[in-house]
Amino acid sequence: MSKSAASLSKLFDAQCTKSVVGSEWSLHQIAPYIGKVKSSIAKFLIENFTKKGDVIYDPFCGAGTIPFEAWSSGRNVIANDLNDYAYVLTKAKLFPPSSFDEVYSQIEAMEPLVSEKITELNRGNIPEWVSAFFHDKTLLEVLAWVEILKANESWFLLSCLLGILHHQRPGFLSFPSSHTVPYLRVKKFPKEDFPELYEYRNVKDRLVKKVKRALKRSPNLNENLERTVYNEDASEQLFQTQIDAVITSPPYMRQLDYARDNRLRLWFLGVEDYRPLDATISPKELDFIDIISKCLNNWNDIIRPGGKCILFLGDNYSKKLNLTLPEILEDILVKKIGDFNLIFKHESIIPTNRRVRRNHVGNKSETVLVFQKD
Ligand SMILES: C[S@@+](CC[C@H](N)C(=O)[O-])C[C@H]1O[C@@H](n2cnc3c(N)ncnc32)[C@H](O)[C@@H]1O
Numbered sequence: 001m002s003k004s005a006a007s008l009s010k011l012f013d014a015q016c017t018k019s020v021v022g023s024e025w026s027l028h029q030i031a032p033y034i035g036k037v038k039s040s041i042a043k044f045l046i047e048n049f050t051k052k053g054d055v056i057y058d059p060f061c062g063a064g065t066i067p068f069e070a071w072s073s074g075r076n077v078i079a080n081d082l083n084d085y086a087y088v089l090t091k092a093k094l095f096p097p098s099s100f101d102e103v104y105s106q107i108e109a110m111e112p113l114v115s116e117k118i119t120e121l122n123r124g125n126i127p128e129w130v131s132a133f134f135h136d137k138t139l140l141e142v143l144a145w146v147e148i149l150k151a152n153e154s155w156f157l158l159s160c161l162l163g164i165l166h167h168q169r170p171g172f173l174s175f176p177s178s179h180t181v182p183y184l185r186v187k188k189f190p191k192e193d194f195p196e197l198y199e200y201r202n203v204k205d206r207l208v209k210k211v212k213r214a215l216k217r218s219p220n221l222n223e224n225l226e227r228t229v230y231n232e233d234a235s236e237q238l239f240q241t242q243i244d245a246v247i248t249s250p251p252y253m254r255q256l257d258y259a260r261d262n263r264l265r266l267w268f269l270g271v272e273d274y275r276p277l278d279a280t281i282s283p284k285e286l287d288f289i290d291i292i293s294k295c296l297n298n299w300n301d302i303i304r305p306g307g308k309c310i311l312f313l314g315d316n317y318s319k320k321l322n323l324t325l326p327e328i329l330e331d332i333l334v335k336k337i338g339d340f341n342l343i344f345k346h347e348s349i350i351p352t353n354r355r356v357r358r359n360h361v362g363n364k365s366e367t368v369l370v371f372q373k374d
Contacts, residue, residue, distance in 0.1 A: 027096060028063075029163075045247055046069055049245065049370055061081045067227070080231070086258075088159055182263065235295050311329055344369075344370035
């Protein structure tokens with residue numbers, strides 16, 4: 001680390017406040033995901049604390065922001081998330097098509113299969129809360145596309161489809177609804193006043209346009225770098241491979257419900273009831289501390305000497321432990337495990353418009369902690 005802590009802090013704050021709209025890689029916007037790390041922050045951490053050719057592991061990768069920034073900055077990547085939706089998005093980002101033409105010919109080849117699939121689908125198997133979001137004909141088309149894309153492991157196209165699943169704009173597939181979390185907005189846009197928002201929507205045309213948007217701004221990517229994506233419980237993961245750095249933002253002690261908030265997309269991926277998944281991936285305070293303690297111990301075994309453990313955290317406060325989340329993790333790594341030194345710490349205020357969640361403001365600040373192994 002050649003820059004001083006003070007200059008790194010200044011640079012880090014600049015990444016937190018600068019807008020990435022219109023400048024980040026368009027694959028980052030393939031589909032929404034709550035609690036995403038800003039791509040500029042991911043890039044900052046990767047470029048300042050790791051080097052080209054390193055192996056970076058993100059055990060809680062969510063939408064794959066850190067893995068994609070790591071790969072596009074010349075690093076090898078191991079990514080993991082227990083949420084099936086996060087797994088699909090990360091696969092899409094780490095194995096994107098090389099050109100629009102390549103995807104377009106895949107779409108053309110799949111179209112007849114989709115038409116055939118529609119005739120086989122059983123409308124009775126679709127729960128009412130799901131069908132409430134769509135025109136009947138659109139719904140069957142979406143379902144058929146999802147089935148064919150899953151069968152072909154076409155993660156990029158599947159992510160594009162999930163990215164246009166619900167919203168109120170013309171390029172999306174549902175009746176008027178919010179985008180990140182699925183809520184119908186039929187009161188704001190009643191059918192009598194907005195009949196066009198309740199008409200059938202052709203899936204293929206919208207999918208093609210979405211693909212163009214997703215590929216609009218792409219980096220040069222090195223296909224020879226290693227990329228692996230898992231869909232496992234991070235606290236159970238151990239590899240033979242030595243890791244140069246863990247870079248991750250763990251779930252914030254039940255502040256976000258990663259399954260509930262993605263329930264409609266998860267239903268299409270085969271998760272009929274989001275609740276059991278949330279019990280694990282959106283853990284309450286003490287469960288979270290238990291999970292993260294196991295993780296930190298496991299990471300100690302795989303991070304090479306001199307390697308880094310970089311955590312990007314909300315500043316939740318644990319009343320039970322009388323400590324903030326960064327303090328808890330620092331205590332485990334430096335005092336309990338004992339093989340790590342804290343080499344950089346910086347707290348930044350989250351701008352109001354980036355705070356999450358209905359009905360409460362969420363974290364007011366975020367902290368990055370960088371530990372180096374002896
Ligand atoms: C703060 S989010 C990560 C966001 C990510 N950095 C991004 O930019 O999208 C935390 C993630 O941890 C995942 N998660 C929670 N518990 C997990 C576990 N035990 N194993 C693996 N993933 C888990 C959640 O599904 C969620 O995607």
